[in-house]
Amino acid sequence: MYTLYYSPRACSLAIQVVLRELGQNFELVDKKDVADFSAINPVGNIPVLVDETKIMTEGVAILLYLLHKHSSPMLPVDPQGYQSAVQDMLFANATMHPAYSKLFFIAQNVNDEQVKQDMLHAASARINQLWQVVESRLAQNAFLGGEQPSVADILLCVYSHWGSFFAVDIVIGKHTRAMLSRIEAMDSFQRAIAAEQPHSSAAL
Template identity: 50%
Template structure:
């Protein structure tokens, strides 16, 4: 049985959802309930344990699970569709996620003053430009990689909800909100939200 180390509403929520989609049994472990520094010195979730194998990066966990169990969330290897899906997976994991990490850093590192407000505005604008690219793509297809749900859609849906932590607005286009509504309504996503006690508001 897998063990997934998580923090409620964090990026581990996407892996939680994926495990449900794959129909795999797993134990969910809150990082605050264990000596997590011994598991991941960086302190970041998700971390997946599969027997003696420990995987500490979200994108690596996604690829490991999908390749091991098979899923239409990533197209067949060696195809243009797979390359496109991987491109969006990496965009979500390595571009959109860090944009929000910068906002969290500003929230923790700066006091609520003019300097913080200015930093928030700049970071929110940068994140908004990324969502504009997603919105443009979603004007062509139902999900970012086509008409079928992909893992990048789940990741993006998790990240979008983080905007509620900040006092600054991060604009989400109508196409993005449609996709967020579709993904957040999935039974697997709803089950993960309920289990973690997370209130999803980004699609409103």
């Protein structure tokens, strides 16, 4: 059984959704409940996934491991399909995620309110540019990979909620909103959200 170390509504949520899509048993452990998390991951970040004695970090590396190990159709085997799926995952994790991370950094580290608002506005403008890229991709397809949900869609759905923590205008187009609604309606996503609530059962 896997053990997933997480923080509520963080990027670790996508790992949990994928574990559920793969039908895998796992235990959820909130990072804040670990006395010395640095002993598990010296960098201090989540997600961390443990498979027996193997400790894995970095979201995309974990996702690729799971998709390969369990032969998921969310990771195509043909070279072109594989490249496209990984490219979309990295767009989400290495481009969209850092764009949102800037909002958190600015809010936590800039004290001057006017400077903070100007920086948040600039950061949100970049996020809106990225959502426009997603919107153009979804003009003809329900999901980034076609007609079936992809890992990139799940990652983007998790990130899409982060803008609500800040006084910024995040503009998400109608095709993208429809895709995000489809992901949110998935049983695996609903159960993952519920499992992160206080007092929920952590053994799943």
